[in-house]
Amino acid sequence: MTDMTTAPRLTTLSHGGGCGCKISPAVLAGLLQGAAGAMPHADLLVGTETGDDAAVYRLNESQALVATTDFFMPIVDDPFDFGRIAATNALSDVYAMGGRPILALALLAMPINVLPAETIRAILRGGEAVCAAAGIPIAGGHSIDSVEPIYGLAALGLVHPDRVMRNSGALPGDILILGKPLGVGILSAALRKQALDAAGYRALIETTTRLNTAGPELAELPGVHAMTDVTGFGTLGHLVAMCRAAGAGALIRYSALPLIDGVEALQSAGYITGASGRNWAAYGDQVALDPGLTAAQRALLCDPQTSGGLLIACAPESAGAALEVFHRHGFGRASIIGTITSGEPRITVERGATAA
Numbered sequence: 001m002t003d004m005t006t007a008p009r010l011t012t013l014s015h016g017g018g019c020g021c022k023i024s025p026a027v028l029a030g031l032l033q034g035a036a037g038a039m040p041h042a043d044l045l046v047g048t049e050t051g052d053d054a055a056v057y058r059l060n061e062s063q064a065l066v067a068t069t070d071f072f073m074p075i076v077d078d079p080f081d082f083g084r085i086a087a088t089n090a091l092s093d094v095y096a097m098g099g100r101p102i103l104a105l106a107l108l109a110m111p112i113n114v115l116p117a118e119t120i121r122a123i124l125r126g127g128e129a130v131c132a133a134a135g136i137p138i139a140g141g142h143s144i145d146s147v148e149p150i151y152g153l154a155a156l157g158l159v160h161p162d163r164v165m166r167n168s169g170a171l172p173g174d175i176l177i178l179g180k181p182l183g184v185g186i187l188s189a190a191l192r193k194q195a196l197d198a199a200g201y202r203a204l205i206e207t208t209t210r211l212n213t214a215g216p217e218l219a220e221l222p223g224v225h226a227m228t229d230v231t232g233f234g235t236l237g238h239l240v241a242m243c244r245a246a247g248a249g250a251l252i253r254y255s256a257l258p259l260i261d262g263v264e265a266l267q268s269a270g271y272i273t274g275a276s277g278r279n280w281a282a283y284g285d286q287v288a289l290d291p292g293l294t295a296a297q298r299a300l301l302c303d304p305q306t307s308g309g310l311l312i313a314c315a316p317e318s319a320g321a322a323l324e325v326f327h328r329h330g331f332g333r334a335s336i337i338g339t340i341t342s343g344e345p346r347i348t349v350e351r352g353a354t355a356a
Contacts, residue, residue: 007116010082011192014073014148045161046097050168050245053093053228056159064161066099071107071152075188075306076204079119083126083151085208089231089307090153091134095212096229096310098165098219099157101134106141109150123151134211163219165227167238168245170313172342174225176252177319179214179326180207180309181333182235182300183263185273190266200262207260208307214329215310221325223318230308233279236301236347238311240283243345246313252338254293254301255352267296276302290351301349313340 045064046056054068070090074082087104094101106127110120131138131153138153187204190196196204218224226246230238235257243250279302289298309331314322319336326334341348 007119008114009077010074010079010119010149011077013111013114045164046166050166051241052167053096054099056097056164058161062160064159064164066094066097066157066159067154068093069107069152069154071150072306073148073150075208076191076201079122080126080129081205081209083123083128084130085126085205085307086151087127087130087153088209088211090155091130092212092229092231092307094155094157095215096165096227097157097159098163098216098227099159100216101136101155101157103136103156104131104138105154106138106143107150107152107154108141108143109146109148110143111147111149112145115149123149127151127153130209130211134213159216159219165215165219165224166245167226167228167242170226170242170246170248170340171315172248172340173316174313174340175316175319175336176239176250176338176340177312177314177322177326177334178230178235178258178309178337179212179311179331179334180210180230180305181258181260182230182303182305182308183260183267184208184305184308185234185276185303186263186266186271186300187260188306189273190271193271195266195271200266203260203262210330212310214325214331217325217329218310218312218322221314221318221321223315224312224322225315226313228311230305230311232275232304232306234276234302234304235311236287236349237279237283239347240286240345242311242313243340243347246340247345249341249343249345250338250347251341251350252347253350253352254290254297256335256337257300258333258335259300263300267300270296272296272299273304275304276300279304286346288346288348290349292351293349309334
C-alpha cells in the first residue's frame with residue numbers, strides 16, 4: 001500500500017472531476033434512445049420522463065419517497081474535501097425535489113493498491129460529516145477496487161406527495177432564481193493546473209459543500225412552480241431541460257448571473273473545462289446568444305457546476321419570499337436571472353447593461 005508521503009494527487013488519478021465527469025447530454029440521449037423508461041405505476045409520481053433530479057414514489061397520502069444516486073471522480077486533491085463535496089452534491093437532488101433527506105448509502109470505488117488507507121478513510125469521513133450536518137446516517141453502502149477513485153451516495157428522502165417539485169411546472173411569466181453563484185468548473189480547471197490560489201480554493205469549497213437546505217421550504221411556498229439543481233450540464237443545460245419539460249421558453253440576462261469571486265479573471269485567462277464545450281455541442285442549437293457575448297462567457301453558461309445551486313421558477317409575486325428563503329438558508333448570492341416565456345422551448349440570452 002502506498003504511504004501518505006508518496007501518495008499521488010487525487011485529481012491526477014482520474015480523467016475528469018466532479019460533475020464535469022458526466023456523459024455529455026448528446027451522448028447520453030443516444031444511449032437512452034429506445035429505452036423503455038420507467039414501468040407505469042400508479043404510485044410512481046416522478047420517473048424518467050422529464051429528466052428530473054430524482055425518482056419519487058408515493059408511500060401513502062402524506063408521504064412520498066425520494067430516491068437518487070450520484071457519484072464522481074475527484075474535483076479536489078484533499079480527500080476530506082472530496083468526500084464532503086460528493087456527499088453534498090448527492091443530497092442536492094433530494095432537496096431539489098422538495099424533499100428532506102432521511103438516509104444515505106455510500107458508493108466507493110478506489111484504486112486500493114495506489115491510495116493509502118488513510119486517504120480513503122478521509123474521503124469517507126468527509127461524506128459522513130456532510131450527512132451528519134444534514135441530520136441523517138450513512139447506513140451502509142457498496143465498495144469495489146477501481147482504476148480511478150470514485151465516491152458518492154445513494155440518498156433517500158421524504159416529501160409530501162402534494163409538494164413534490166418537478167422541473168416541468170414552470171409557467172410563462174415565472175421568475176427564474178438561481179441559488180448559488182457560478183464558476184465551479186472554471187475554478188476546478190485552474191486547480192488541476194495548480195493555478196488556483198488559496199482564496200479561490202476557499203471559495204470553491206464554500207460553495208460546493210453548502211447543502212441546498214432551502215429546497216423543502218421553497219417547495220412549500222405558494223407560487224413556486226418548478227425546481228431543479230444546476231450541475232454537470234451547466235446553467236443552460238438544466239434550463240433547457242426545464243423548458244422542454246414545461247413546453248416553454250426562457251430569457252436570461254448574462255449580467256444578472258451571480259459569479260464566484262475570481263471566476264471572471266480565470267475565465268479570461270482561459271481556464272475552462274472540456275465539458276463546457278461538450279455541453280454547448282449538445283444543446284447550443286436551442287439557445288439564441290446575444291452577439292455581444294464572448295466565447296469565454298458562452299463557456300461559463302455551459303460550465304459544469306459540481307454541487308451547484310437550486311434553480312426555481314416562481315410567480316412574480318412569490319419572488320421576494322423565495323429570495324428571503326434562500327438568504328435565510330445562507331445563500332446570500334441568490335439572484336433573479338431571467339423569466340420563463342411562452343412559445344417553443346428555446347432560451348434567449350441577453351448580455352445586459354453591465355456585462356463585460
